[in-house]
Amino acid sequence: MPRGIYKRSQEYLAKLKTLGFQKGHHGFRSKESYLKGARKSSEAQRGKPRPFQSGAKNFLWKGGITPINVKIRQSLECKNWRRSIFERDNYSCQVCQRTYCILNAHHIKPFSKCPELRFDIDNGVTLCVPCHNESKRKEAWYEEQLDKLATLNWIQDEMLFRLAV
Ligand SMILES: [Zn+2]
Numbered sequence: 390m391p392r393g394i395y396k397r398s399q400e401y402l403a404k405l406k407t408l409g410f411q412k413g414h415h416g417f418r419s420k421e422s423y424l425k426g427a428r429k430s431s432e433a434q435r436g437k438p439r440p441f442q443s444g445a446k447n448f449l450w451k452g453g454i455t456p457i458n459v460k461i462r463q464s465l466e467c468k469n470w471r472r473s474i475f476e477r478d479n480y481s482c483q484v485c486q487r488t489y490c491i492l493n494a495h496h497i498k499p500f501s502k503c504p505e506l507r508f509d510i511d512n513g514v515t516l517c518v519p520c521h522n523e524s525k526r527k528e529a530w531y532e533e534q535l536d537k538l539a540t541l542n543w544i545q546d547e548m549l550f551r552l553a554v
Pocket of ligand 1: 482483484485486487516517518519520521
């Protein structure tokens, strides 16, 4: 059927009348109530597996063409790992302390070299995109720097703790 505006048939218009707003219906009363409902249902589903719409059952399934490392990175386990890193770091870049920017969860020990640490919370740190780009191709150096930063933070925490006691 070519694109364009088609005249609605009488039958269709009659059907529309029965489908439309009827007594007893009410829409969303405010934007807030709509968002509340939407957020509630999305939060309830968060972090749970969805076997009914994954793999071959999904409408985007192309016959298993995803490489294995991409598959791992997109897995639920990886998503949950990322979220727990962000939550621990309070959704701020741990190098420049920026918030309200696009954040990445960085693997301190590289994803490819240390498969056993891929989902270790202690092996992740929140970085903003510029700081993350900075780490590309100099992973070893960055690892050292982050290690120093962690030690520094640890010393700071320790000092604050002692002062508080
Ligand atoms: Zn940053």
